[in-house]
Amino acid sequence: MFELLFYLVPTLMIAGVGYMAFRLVHRARRISRTWQHGLTAEARCLRMYTTTSGGGGDTSVSTSVHHVYEYTTGEGVQVRFEEAGGPATVLEGDFVTVRYLPEQPRLATESGCVLAFLGLIVVFCLGFMAVAHAMFSAADGLMP
Structure with missing residues (x-):
């Protein structure tokens, strides 16, 4: 049961980072479209x-x-x-x-840096999960 936290928390963090990345790319595309066709x-x-x-x-x-x-x-x-x-x-x-934009009357370097940061968070979470998995697998092998 305790092991589940080592998988659940990083998975939820990755899902949150994925959503943030989606919103960031969506915003960047809207801004780009506005500058090009607005x-x-x-x-x-x-x-x-x-x-x-x-x-x-x-x-x-x-x-x-x-x-x-x-x-x-x-x-x-x-x-x-x-x-x-x-x-x-x-x-x-x-x-x-x-x-x-006429249909919606209401920045690339910045977006790239934020996406890179979000990517680092995902890599950290995956690394954490891999280490936790290795640690729990080794502990299971030591059990009689």
């Missing part, structure tokens, strides 16, 4: 605000800039969206150019 529109920054995380004191505090934009598609549909981690140089009332 239309442009002028969007206006309706709101800019910051959020902080971390407790301060002995722990570090990180601040994230958020923007709320609104634009009108070529078909006359108004779209409003929020962007986290945008540039602090864009202020309320500023106009920016946005790209969107």
Whole structure:
């Protein structure tokens, strides 16, 4: 029964990493398609605000800039969206150019690095399972 944990936990971790990799590739393909085939529109920054995380004191505090934009598609549909981690140089009332896919009005190096990291996690989990299997097999051979 105890041995099951040495197989179940890494298997669940591999499944989670697989799902994260799937979502990452899906997002990267959508962004690539938007840059290649997307239309442009002028969007206006309706709101800019910051959020902080971390407790301060002995722990570090990180601040994230958020923007709320609104634009009108070529078909006359108004779209409003929020962007986290945008540039602090864009202020309320500023106009920016946005790209969107007509059917969905709402980055390769980064994605590659994250996929490589996720791959390392999978390799670690598989290695852990192999070592655990060898260890339990050796222990079974020593039992009378």
